[in-house]
Structures are given as C-alpha cells and as structure tokens.
Amino acid sequence: MAHPYAGTGAHTTSYYAASANPVPDRPALTGDHEIDVCVVGAGYSGLSTALHLIEKGYKVAILEGARVGWGASGRNGGQIVNGLNASLQTIGKRYGGETATFVAGLVQEGGQIIRERIKTYDIQCDLKEGNVFAALTSKHMQELEERRALWAGYGIHNQDMLSADEMRAHVKSDLYVGGMIDHSGGHMHPLNLALGEAAAFESLGGVIYEMSPVTSADTEVARPVVRTAEGSMTCKTLVLCGNAYLGHVVPALTARVMPVSTQVMATKPLGEALAAELMPTDVCVEDVRYILDYYRMSADKRLLFGGGTVYGGADPKDIKAKLKGNLDKVFPQLKNVEIDYAWSGNFALSFSRVPQMGRLGANTYFAHGYSGHGVTGSHTFGRILSEAIHGDLTRFDVFAALPWIPFPGGRALRVPYSVIGSWWYALRDKLGV
Numbered sequence: 095m096a097h098p099y100a101g102t103g104a105h106t107t108s109y110y111a112a113s114a115n116p117v118p119d120r121p122a123l124t125g126d127h128e129i130d131v132c133v134v135g136a137g138y139s140g141l142s143t144a145l146h147l148i149e150k151g152y153k154v155a156i157l158e159g160a161r162v163g164w165g166a167s168g169r170n171g172g173q174i175v176n177g178l179n180a181s182l183q184t185i186g187k188r189y190g191g192e193t194a195t196f197v198a199g200l201v202q203e204g205g206q207i208i209r210e211r212i213k214t215y216d217i218q219c220d221l222k223e224g225n226v227f228a229a230l231t232s233k234h235m236q237e238l239e240e241r242r243a244l245w246a247g248y249g250i251h252n253q254d255m256l257s258a259d260e261m262r263a264h265v266k267s268d269l270y271v272g273g274m275i276d277h278s279g280g281h282m283h284p285l286n287l288a289l290g291e292a293a294a295f296e297s298l299g300g301v302i303y304e305m306s307p308v309t310s311a312d313t314e315v316a317r318p319v320v321r322t323a324e325g326s327m328t329c330k331t332l333v334l335c336g337n338a339y340l341g342h343v344v345p346a347l348t349a350r351v352m353p354v355s356t357q358v359m360a361t362k363p364l365g366e367a368l369a370a371e372l373m374p375t376d377v378c379v380e381d382v383r384y385i386l387d388y389y390r391m392s393a394d395k396r397l398l399f400g401g402g403t404v405y406g407g408a409d410p411k412d413i414k415a416k417l418k419g420n421l422d423k424v425f426p427q428l429k430n431v432e433i434d435y436a437w438s439g440n441f442a443l444s445f446s447r448v449p450q451m452g453r454l455g456a457n458t459y460f461a462h463g464y465s466g467h468g469v470t471g472s473h474t475f476g477r478i479l480s481e482a483i484h485g486d487l488t489r490f491d492v493f494a495a496l497p498w499i500p501f502p503g504g505r506a507l508r509v510p511y512s513v514i515g516s517w518w519y520a521l522r523d524k525l526g527v
Contacts, residue, residue, distance in 0.1 A: 100159060100160035100164060100307075100339075103159070103160040103161055103164070103304070103305050104160075104161065105160075105161055105163075105164060105168060105285070106164075106169060106437045106438075106439065107435065107437060108168075108169055108285075108358070108360075108435055108437040109360035109392065109396065109398065109434070109435040109437075110168055110169065110172075110283060110284060110285035110286070111168070111285065112435065113283070113286075113392075113394070114285050114286060114289060115218060115286050115289055115290070117161075117162070117289055117292075117293075118296075120162075120302050120303065120304040121303060121304070122303055122304065122305045122306045122322070122324060122325075123157060123303040123306040123322045123324065123325035123326075123327065124324045124325045125324075125325050126325060126326045126327075126328070127155070127325065127326070127327050127328070128327070128328045128329065129153055129154065129155045129327060129328075129329050129330075130152045130153040130154065130329065130330050130331065131144070131147055131152050131153070131154045131155075131329055131330065131331045131332075131333065131483065132154075132155055132156075132157065132318070132320060132327045132329035132331075132332050132333070133154060133155070133156045133157070133333045133335060134156075134157050134308055134311070134320060134332070134333065134334050134335060134336055134340075135156070135157075135158065135159075135165075135334070135335035135336045135337065135339075135340070136156050136157075136158035136161075136162040136163065136164075136288070136292060136302055136304070137163060137164075137165050137166060137167035137168075137288065137335060137337060137472065138167045138287075138288060138291075138468065138469065138472035138473055138476070139335035139337060139461050139462070139468075139472040139475055139476050139479075140156055140158075140333065140335035140476075141156070141162075141167075141288060141291040141292060141295060141476070142207065142291070142472060142473045142475070142476020142477060142480075143333050143335065143461075143475075143476040143477075143479045143480055144156050144295050144300060144333075144476075145211070145291055145294055145295045145298075145300075145476075146476060146477050146479075146480035146481075147480045147483060147484070148295060148298045148299065148300045149298065150480065150484055152483075153299075154295075154300050154301075155300070155301045155302070155303065155327060155329075156292075156295070156300065156301070156302045156303065157303050157306045157308060157320060157322065157327065158302060158303065158304045158305075158306060159305070159306065159307035159308065159336075159339065160304065160305065160307075161304050161305075162288055162289055162292045162302060162304065163284070163285045163288030163289060163292075165337065165338065165339045165439065165440065166337065166338060166439050166440060166441045166442075166468055167284060167285070167287075167288045167468075167472070168284060168285035168288055168439075169284070169285075169358070169437060169438075169439030170284050170356075170358075170439065170441075170468070170469060171281075171284075171358060171378070171380075171388045171389075171390070171398065171400045172281050172282055172283060172284040172378070172390065172398065172469075173225055173279070173280075173281045173378045173380065173388060173390065173469065174204075174205045174208060174225065174279050174280040174281060174282065174378075174469060174470055175225055175276075175279055175380065175467060175469065175470065176201050176202050176204075176205055176252075176276060176278060176279060176470060177201045177467065177470075178197065178201065178447070178448060178449065178464075178465075178467055178471060179447035179448070179464070179465035179466055179467045180446060180447040180448045180465075181241065181244075182194050182197060182198055182201075182244055182245065182248065183240075183244055184447075185197050185448065188446070189496060193492065193496070194248075195248065196489075196492055198245070198248035198249075198250065199248075200474055200489075201250070201470075202250065202252070202278055203470075203473075203474045203477070204469070204470025204471055204472070204473040204474040205278060205279065205280065205470050207473040207474065207476075207477060208221075208282070208287065208469075208470070208473055209221070209280075211287075211290070211291055211294065211473075212282075212287070212290070214294075215290060215291070215293070215294035215297070217286070217287060217290030217291070217293075217294070218286060218290065219282045219283040219284075219286035219287040219290055220282055220283045220286070220392070220393040221280060221281075221282045222280055222281050222282065222376055222377075222378075222390075223277070223279075223280045223377075224275060224276070224277060224279060224280060224375065224376075224377035224378070225275070225276050225279030225280060225281065225377055225378045225379070225380070226256070226261070226264050226265070226273050226274070226275045226276075226377050226378070226379045226380075227273050227274045227275075227276070227379075227380060227381070227382055228261065228265065228269075228270045228273045228379055228380065228381040228382065229261075229270055229271050229272050229273050229274075229381070229382060230269060230270060230271065230381060230382075230383065231271065232271060234271070234381075234382045234383075235255075235271060235272050235273075237382060238255065238272075238273065238274040238382065239255060239274075241253075241274070242254075242255060242274055252276055252277045252278040253274055253275065253276050253277070254274065254275050254277070255272065255273075255274050256272050256273040256274060256275055257272050258270065258271050258272050260272070260273075261273045263374060263375065264373065264374065264375045264377055264379070265372070265373055265379055265424075266371055266372050266373070266374070266425075266427075267372075267424050267425060269423055269424055270381075275377070279377075279378070280378070281377075281378035281390045283392075283393070284469065303322075306322045306323075306324075306325070307322060307323070308320050308321065308322055308336075308343050309321050309322055309323060309343065310343065311332065311334070311343060311344055311458075313332065313334075313344065313346070313454040313455050313458035314454065314455040314458075315455065316456060316457065317329065317330060317457070318331070318332035318455070318457055318458050320332060329457075330457065331457050331458075331459070331483050332457060332458040332459070333458075333459045333460070333461075333479060333483070334347065334454075334458065334459070334460040334461075334462075335460070335461060335462070335472075335476075336462070337351075337441070337442045337462045337463075337464070337468070338351065338353040338354075338440040338441055338442035338462075339353075339440065340462070344454070344460075346454055347454075347460060347462070349500060350444065350450055350462070350463065350498055350500075351442040351443060351444050351450070351462055351463045352442070352443045353440040353441075353442060353443075354440060354441055354442075354443045354466075355438045355439060355440050356400060356401070356402060356438070356439065356440075356441065356466070357400060357401065357402045357413045357416055357417055357436070357437070357438045358398060358399070358400035358417075358436070358437055358438075358439075359398075359399055359400070359413060359414055359417050359418075359421075359433050359435060359436035359437075360392065360396045360397070360398050360399075360433070360434055360435040360436075361396050361397045361399070361428065361431045361432065361433055361434065362396065362431065362432040362433075362434050363394050363395050363396055364391075364395050364396065364397060364428075364431075365395060366395060368395075368427075369391050369395040369397075372391075372397070372425055372427065372428075373390070373391050376390075376391055377390070378390035385401070385402065386401060387399070387400070387401040387420050387421075387424065388400045388401060389421075389424070396434070397421075397425070397428065397431075399417060399420075399421045399424075400417070401417055401420055402416050402417060413436035413437065413438055414433050414436045417436070418433070441464065441465065441466050441468060442462050442463050442464065442465070442468075443463065443465050443466070444462075444463030444465055444498065444499075445498075445499040445500065446498065446499045447465045448463070448465075448496060449461065449462070449463050449464045449465070449467075449471050449475060449493070450462055450463045450493070450496075450498050451475055451478065451479070451490060451493040451494055452493075452494045453494065459479055459482065459483065461475040461476070461478075461479055475493075478490050478493070
C-alpha cells in the first residue's frame with residue numbers, strides 16, 4: 095500500500111521494532127463514522143490524550159497514518175528526562191515568574207504518568223530508574239549546579255551532583271569531569287510503551303485505525319471532520335497530535351514547528367559482564383552539549399547510542415558513520431564493536447523550544463513541538479488536553495496563552511537559519527565556551 099510519508103507504513107528497521115511485543119492487526123478507516131472524540135496520531139501525545147479521555151467515559155477513536163508508535167514515540171532514545179527543552183530560567187525570563195512556577199509544578203508529571211500507566215496496565219517495556227547528565231567541562235558542571243539549585247528553589251530535590259569519581263561509578267569513561275543524577279528519571283523500551291498504551295486504550299473499548307493518513311481536516315466547524323483516502327470521521331472534538339509527521343494537512347500548524355531528525359544505533363549484545371563494567375548502575379545518560387550524545391543499555395545488554403541532528407527531518411546517508419566516532423570517544427573499549435541496528439526519526443522543534451498547545455476553531459485541539467523532550471512532555475500534555483476537553487481549562491489556558499514564535503525567514507528559510515545556529519552552538523561546544 096502506497097503511503098505519502100511512511101513508505102509501506104511498516105516500522106523502521108530499528109532495534110525497537112525488532113524487539114517489539116506482539117500486536118493485533120488493526121483496520122484502516124473505511125466509510126463514514128461519528129465519534130465523541132477523534133484523535134489524529136497514535137504516538138505518545140495521542141495515546142495519552144485518548145487513554146485519559148476513555149477512562150473518563152468518552153467514546154474515542156484514534157486515526158494513525160502508519161502503525162502505532164511509528165514516529166518519534168517508537169524510535170526515540172527511551173529516556174525519561176524531566177523538564178522541557180527550554181530551561182525554567184529561560185521560561186521565567188521570557189514569560190515571568192508565575193509561568194515558571196507553573197511549569198516547575200509539572201516537569202516531573204510526565205514521568206509519573208508513564209510509571210502509572212506501566213503499573214496500572216502491566217505494560218512490559220523494561221522500565222529502569224535513574225538518568226545522569228554528563229559534564230565534559232567545568233562550565234558544564236557550573237550549568238548543572240545552577241540547574242540543581244534552581245530546581246531546588248521550586249521544591250524539586252531529586253537531583254544530586256556527581257564528582258568525576260562518582261560519575262565513573264555510573265559510566266566507565268574518562269571523558270567526563272562530573273555530572274548530575276536525577277533519581278526521578280529513567281528509561282524504557284519506547285515502542286513497547288506505546289504499544290502497551292494502545293492495548294490499554296483498546297481494552298477500555300477504544301478503536302485505533304492504522305494505515306489511515308489524514309488527507310484533510312475541517313477544524314473550524316462545530317463538528318470537526320477528518321478525511322482519509324477511504325473514509326471520514328465526524329466528531330464533537332478533534333485532537334491533532336501528528337507532531338513532526340502532520341505535514342501540510344493542517345496549514346495553520348505547518349509553520350509552527352520544524353521536523354528535525356536524530357539518530358540512534360544499537361550494538362550487538364555485549365553480555366552481562368561488559369555491560370556492567372561500562373555502566374554499573376544501568377542508568378541512562380545524556381551530556382549537556384547543544385548537540386548531545388545520549389545512551390543507555392537495553393534489556394538484552396546492547397548499548398543504545400544516539401545523537402546528531404538534521405534540520406528539516408532528512409535521514410543522513412550513513413548513520414553508523416555519523417555516530418560511531420562519538421561512541422568511540424565515550425567508550426574506547428567498544429572501538430571495534432559490531433553495530434546491529436541504526437535508524438533515524440523526526441521530532442518537532444519549536445523556535446522557542448517550548449511545546450505548543452492550543453485550539454483551532456471551537457472544538458479542535460492540538461499539541462506539538464516538544465523539541466526533543468517529548469517522552470515526558472507528551473504524556474503531560476495528553477493529560478492537560480483531556481482536562482480541557484472534559485471542561486477544566488485551567489492548565490490548558492496557561493500554555494495556550496504563551497505566544498509562539500515563527501522561525502526567522504518563514505518556512506522557506508527555517509532550515510538554513512537553524513543549521514547556521516546549530517553550527518554556532520556546535521562550535522561553542524567544541525571550544526568549551
């Protein structure tokens with residue numbers, strides 16, 4: 095079956111797809127239907143929104159253009175990292191102290207929702223606790239200390255600084271001068287989390303239509319209508335959660351975000367002994383550079399190593415070559431290790447690095463633009479969207495009121511401007527300034 099953006103619609107050739115839990119066959123949308131709530135996108139945002147709403151008693155259907163978790167939700171690094179891309183300090187300077195306090199109150203909520211879902215619905219996704227931020231310079235250490243102090247000022251006390259020796263207790267690498275551990279972070283198999291949330295939704299009577307890319311959406315009418323190649327769905331409330339893969343279907347949202355690809359690869363299984371030697375506490379790690387490395391051990395003891403960005407969402411020609419040099423710097427012990435899987439996927443970048451939430455017309459809602467922090471943010475925003483649809487607009491209105499900033503030069507120039515910016519920050523990383 096031809097597909098406008100996903101080829102056959104099958105999952106990418108990732109380690110996650112190769113180790114995914116079994117899933118049922120799901121139909122494509124055919125014919126004309128009506129429903130209380132129609133959610134577009136079966137990634138974390140859509141699944142979180144839909145599951146919260148069906149738990150409240152709504153009749154909900156999800157339209158997915160490919161397969162559940164096909165996009166960023168099934169390809170990401172699998173790290174539960176608290177916070178938004180934009181720091182609490184940036185949010186305070188840009189939007190005021192009251193907004194910063196509000197955001198601080200929910201930066202850990204996404205991780206809590208993930209754990210609740212895993213426990214309530216017995217989702218098998220290899221959940222592990224703890225994430226570490228790695229510092230390559232004394233300036234990085236200063237930034238981490240300032241972050242820890244800032245978060246503590248908001249009553250968040252889950253983070254501890256790590257000396258160089260303490261860092262080596264988590265990661266056997268000479269690359270780092272120290273770091274910071276967030277005990278409330280963690281990691282898991284991201285595709286299996288999405289598949290488990292989909293199964294939970296279906297167990298409560300929800301319906302998911304796969305291979306049903308939306309071709310058009312009437313968002314301004316009282317009863318929104320979405321159309322696919324073979325059917326339509328009319329609903330009381332429409333929720334758009336296509337994120338980096340919504341494309342040009344809803345023109346009002348196209349210019350708000352830019353797709354950016356990031357890459358991940360998986361080594362062959364390293365064995366219990368070597369895995370324990372390299373990462374004794376089995377936490378996940380990301381460094382604090384602008385263009386960062388992130389990595390962790392899988393349940394079967396592969397090193398999953400990610401990084402790199404390509405603005406505009408294109409896949410690099412050789413993912414292994416793009417990432418292997420950085421892996422060798424972190425773990426010279428793995429210089430000759432075999433790489434079994436390498437893949438790429440897109441996240442949606444907002445110019446402000448703050449996720450966007452809002453409404454088109456009276457009854458169409460959207461959320462997108464997590465800017466690389468979507469694992470936790472999407473779960474939180476799904477809950478907030480469900481609250482708004484259920485009648486409590488308190489938290490929705492705060493985010494909906496935040497001004498969104500267009501990319502300089504509009505759609506035509508957003509990629510080259512962003513590439514120039516990334517070069518600048520990459521140079522700063524290299525120089526340590």
